[in-house]
Amino acid sequence: MSEEDVTTDVGAIVVVLAAIAVGLRFYSRYFTKAGFKWDDWLVLVALVATILTDVLVLYATSVNPDGAEVASNTDPNYQYTPADVEFTKLSYIGTVLYFTITSATKVSILLMYNRLFSVDISFRRQVIIVAVAVAGFWIGCTVADLLNCIPLEWTWNNALDDPRYCFNYNIFWLTSGIVEACLDIVIIIMPVRVVIGLNLNKSKKLAVAGVFLLGVL
Structure with a gap:
């Protein structure tokens, strides 16, 4: 089995598990008559965007089975084929959706x-501040990705990021990743x-904190 097949299989398993988890979440909210809140709908948005991204990649x-290699080609004389262009376009859409997936989840x-x-009250203020930061990250990275090349067609017409038309995509992804x-990290440690401060014994506090810290995985 090739590395690409392994990546595809793992991605499919993760999406299936995510769909099951979201489905159980909505079922429990409906069964307990708790009602659906904004956090439920945002998780659903993230799941739909994830499924759409996987479909686009597949x-x-x-x-173009060789599209990933072509996309990282550094030969300035290489001419993209129609299949190369279509692969790059679809992959590009996937990168734009990525920020919706991660930010909606956050x-x-x-x-x-x-x-x-x-x-x-103080924790709620922290939530608002971090939520605004996430929204800024979401909007900023999405807009930057949409404007990475001007005109946009250079995204899929040129084997290299020509500095006359495109910014350095590697630096963009490194910075956004950091x-x-x-x-x-902030979101994971916030509830700790x-x-x-809860009125619980030490072991129970550790157990509750451990549940939230599972997000590290």
């Missing part, structure tokens, strides 16, 4: 925190302070 690979978690710890990792 279709792009079927159109905001959903923050809204869930807001529901669980609504009595803590910012995203920082946001993830609240849990420590």
Whole structure:
């Protein structure tokens, strides 16, 4: 089995597990008559965007099995074929959707925190601040990705990122990745302070904090 096949299979398994988890979440909310909140709908948005991205990637690979190698080609004289162009277009759409997947998930978690710890005013303020930061990351990265080349067709017409038309995509992904990792760390550790302040014994506090820290995985 090739590396591409392994990646595809793992991706499919992750999507199936995510769909099951979201389905169970909606079922439990409906069964308990708790009603659906904004955090539920945002998770659904993230799931739909994930499925759409996987479908685009699978279709792009079927159109051009060598598309990933072509996309990273550094030969300035290489001329893209129609199949290369279609692969790059579909992959590009997937990169735009990526920020919707990750950011919608982050905001959903923050809204869930807001529901669980609504009595803590200072924590709610923290939630708002981090949510605004995530929204800024979402909008900023999406717009930057959409404007990575001007005119946009240079995204799929040129084997190299010509500095006359495109910014450095590698630096963009590195920077956005660092910012995203920082946001993830903040979101993961946010509820720990609240849990420590709960009127529980030490073992129960550790157990509750452990549940939230599972997000590290």
